[in-house]
Amino acid sequence: MQQSPSSPQSHSVSASAFDSAAQLSNLQQTYTVIPRVRPETPLLDGIATPSDLNDFTTAQLITLADELRLFLLYSAGQSGGHFGANLGVVELTIALHYLLDAPKDQIVWDVGHQAYAHKVLTGRREQIGTIRSKDGLTAFPERAESAYDTFGVGHSSTSISAGLGMSLALRYQGLTQTVACIIGDGAMTGGMAFEAMNDAVQQDADLLVILNDNDMSISCSIGGFSRHLAMLWESGYQVDISDAGEPILCRRPDMQTFDRRKRHKEMRDVPQLEDNLFKAIGFTYFGPFDGHDIPELLRVLSIAKQLKGPVLIHIYTTKGKGFAPAELDPVGYHAISKLPVETENDAQSKATEASDITAASTVTTKPALKYSQVFGQFLCDKAVTDDKLLAITPAMEEGSGMIDFARRFPERFFDVAIAEQHAVTLAAGMATQGVKPIVAIYSTFLQRGYDQLIHDVALQDLDVMFAIDRAGLVGEDGATHAGVFDLAFLRCVPNMLIAAPKDENECYHLLNTCYEYQGCTAVRYPRGTGTGAVITQPAQTYNIGEAVVESILGNDTAPKKLALLAFGTTVATAQQAAQNLISEDASADCQVQVVNMRWVKPLDSALLESLLAQRVTHIATLEEHVIMGGAGSAVNEYLLNESPAFKRHHPIICNIGIPDRFIAHGSPAEQLADCGLDIDGVVKQLKQLLS
Incomplete structure (x- = not known):
């Protein structure tokens, strides 16, 4: 020195x-x-x-x-x-x-x-x-x-x-x-x-x-x-x-x-x-x-x-x-955030807004919830009815939406500081004593507790739930904070269940489903706000590993039949991309089924077999995750290694996701466009697949 x-x-x-x-x-x-x-x-x-x-x-x-x-x-x-x-x-x-x-x-x-x-x-x-x-x-x-x-x-x-x-x-x-x-x-x-x-x-x-x-x-x-x-x-x-x-x-x-x-x-x-x-x-x-x-x-x-x-x-x-x-x-x-741009009309606009508060309050649409807020709401709702629920965070109380829970249930809230490895094994220890710990953690930080997840939780098949926030691309924070590897490193671990909700309502109910399951589970959701979906009550328990067909667009007699398998919040992109694709298909020679896969592990193999029985000619998977080892890879593995129908009927397969490189910082929209995961990019890749 x-x-x-x-x-x-x-x-x-x-x-x-x-x-x-x-x-x-x-x-x-x-x-x-x-x-x-x-x-x-x-x-x-x-x-x-x-x-x-x-x-x-x-x-x-x-x-x-x-x-x-x-x-x-x-x-x-x-x-x-x-x-x-x-x-x-x-x-x-x-x-x-x-x-x-x-x-x-x-x-x-x-x-x-x-x-x-x-x-x-x-x-x-x-x-x-x-x-x-x-x-x-x-x-x-x-x-x-x-x-x-x-x-x-x-x-x-x-x-x-x-x-x-x-x-x-x-x-x-x-x-x-x-x-x-x-x-x-x-x-x-x-x-x-x-x-x-x-x-x-x-x-x-x-x-x-x-x-x-x-x-x-x-x-x-x-x-x-x-x-x-x-x-x-x-x-x-x-x-x-x-x-x-x-x-x-x-x-x-x-x-x-x-x-x-x-x-x-x-x-x-x-x-x-x-x-x-x-x-x-x-x-x-x-x-x-x-x-x-x-x-x-x-x-x-x-x-x-x-x-x-x-x-x-x-x-x-x-x-x-x-x-x-x-x-x-x-x-x-x-x-x-950066300061909003001021204009010459700002003062007049503020005066107008102030005079219209009463009228506006009757027509204002309730803003979409952040996924962290959905998690926070679930925590509080579930804690009221189940006194076994304990919640852990490694220094992310605010970011993970846990402020209200910590205030209402302080004896059940554990902030362990910046110690992700400890957070995971702490949950494992808790689970041996008959309580249900939930680890609220960012995807990028769960990487730091990976050995503990495998050895201390999954190997012992302990009843621990992981609420994985900031999954997918995270915009301006860039590659160091992107949660784009979690599906790959989680789905290869035995005893793990992995859910990927399409919106706020599904996130709430998948959190409840995984909480009620006895074993190792993970619910993966992104940063920021959702689609504005209303959370229905009471909390539902979905069938483990069951996907949902969201829509079927196009002519049933079309020679080309595409199954678009979307995971998590890419379902909305898949829906819009399918509509654009069908509207541009003047010859009406293509039918598109959009499937909300909902679960990464286990996959809905029955639905996959059903699609093959319907003689789909093309299958595309869509995920905000790296392609290698991701949800699309899971579909490929099932079709190639386990599907009886796939051996007789071979549709053309395409995986759409994040390419094999670190994605530089930018706005979320810019990052998605960079990866071809915006609507235009997905449509372009689907056209290439169908051609």
């Missing part, structure tokens, strides 16, 4: 320099409105690469922090995206790029929610408005995007492992570059982070870990680790760092204006601060320090980066720092 003497950016800040600049540390501004016009940022505009910071004074760095924060507010208003965490690390990002020689020195961000400021300072300032849009910047660090993005991220708790790998490889090659990992308190709850810290001590690696403690991940941080960090902060003391890099136990500067926990607890004993978790593992620990105090950050980091061995610097920040609404509501401002 020792800085190379030849580094052009080997800055250090002495204690005396810190003292002389201390009065500057509270000059940062707080904003209350997201600007619609690009603000004037003269210092920021002069930065093409981080090396341009070399000649900045401390006062200029503080002014730069104001400019950068205001610019991030403006760009977020133009493009949307992650918000609070980025505002919280402005000062830290400036300090790191001032002190380190990136990209030679390696700066590794965890998750990437807080990397926007980093992107702005590393040559992507004028592109930041394209973030999360098709062909624009990615929402997270990505190696292909910039040499300054040392490691591609998106999932949490990976930075220390990746940074340790870099440090060991550099040591092996005789290189002395700094490796700095920035990890949040939420990401630190992931077990992978502790595995990496354990190994870093074992390897005696030169590694600088900066723990950004903002008391938040996306939801509020919970658990023993969060309480441990709170104890370190509330002790009123800190382990300071001397110019020689030695720990000095002292009273922490007055941080009353920074009390984001708003708690007043009795002072802890000083030895507890020294005997903290990180020191017990074997890290050299310093902190906690104010992460918004640039002079203090420069002083501490300039010394810490020269130390040997694993070092952890604990800083505390405010999520949403500098934007008053975000400081008050860090959950709501974790990410934001």
Whole structure:
């Protein structure tokens, strides 16, 4: 971790320099409105690469922090995206790029929610408005995007492992570059982070870990680790760092204006601060320090980066720092949508809307529910009638639609923090004791608990239900968050049942069906709103593995008969594509049956045999999932290996889904079009099949 003497950016800040600049540390501004016009940022505009910071004074760095924060507010208003965490690390990002020689020195961000400021300072300032849009910047660090993005991220708790790998490889090659990992308190709850810290001590690696403690991940941080960090902060003391890099136990500067926990607890004993978790593992620990105090950050980091061995610097920040609404509501401002376009008629429109509230209330159509809301409604409804229901989430209470359930049934709600592996095995343990656990988890994060799903749940055939949110493409969050592999990795596991609802109503009843089933089940549903389908009551229990013919379009005597087998929310696309296909078929030589398959495992083999008996000439499967190993593959496997009728009658088969590549970020519509899964793309592929 020792800085190379030849580094052009080997800055250090002495204690005396810190003292002389201390009065500057509270000059940062707080904003209350997201600007619609690009603000004037003269210092920021002069930065093409981080090396341009070399000649900045401390006062200029503080002014730069104001400019950068205001610019991030403006760009977020133009493009949307992650918000609070980025505002919280402005000062830290400036300090790191001032002190380190990136990209030679390696700066590794965890998750990437807080990397926007980093992107702005590393040559992507004028592109930041394209973030999360098709062909624009990615929402997270990505190696292909910039040499300054040392490691591609998106999932949490990976930075220390990746940074340790870099440090060991550099040591092996005789290189002395700094490796700095920035990890949040939420990401630190992931077990992978502790595995990496354990190994870093074992390897005696030169590694600088900066723990950004903002008391938040996306939801509020919970658990023993969060309480441990709170104890370190509330002790009123800190382990300071001397110019020689030695720990000095002292009273922490007055941080009353920074009390984001708003708690007043009795002072802890000083030895507890020294005997903290990180020191017990074997890290050299310093902190906690104010992460918004640039002079203090420069002083501490300039010394810490020269130390040997694993070092952890604990800083505390405010999520949403500098934007008053975000400081008050860090959950709501974790990410934001872009500002709506204002027109000259907006004021008049608002006045008209206000005068028409009473009349409009009588005709307004109820908006479609989000699938997460459907799940939340099911949870509450079922919990009222079944006291065996318990619900688990790995730090996704809000995203999974569980806020109401957690409020109404707190003793039955378990947020285990960012620990997907633990969440799955926790459910397995619960299931051995006669209760019914439901694991609410995003598809992309279930990948992290795959071994536990196989070994701890399915192998023992335990009664656990998985509510898999964010299945399919997820738009602007891009490839790191896409849930496009779950069918492939779930359907190959014995004892698993997998349901894929077409809309909100079917989602509600399939959740109930899988809940009532005794064994391992999964209900897979997408991000966002549904079709507007009304949820019928009471909850139904569908027949396991039974598909539904949605429509039959065209002439029964047509020479070409197509069976379009749609899985999940692609049923609506299939319906529209079939209608377009038939309306364009002037010769009326084609009939199309649209089938809502509803179940990926088990498949409705009886219906498939029925279709073959009707002498269908073509079969197409449709799914928002990778083609390889997906639901279409399941149909192929059945027809080729098990179907008696298929051996006598061979219809032409086509699988329509996501091709064998990672799908770049963009709007959901753009992603679907990119894969040929929009209506036009599906019609085109069906025409090719029929030709």
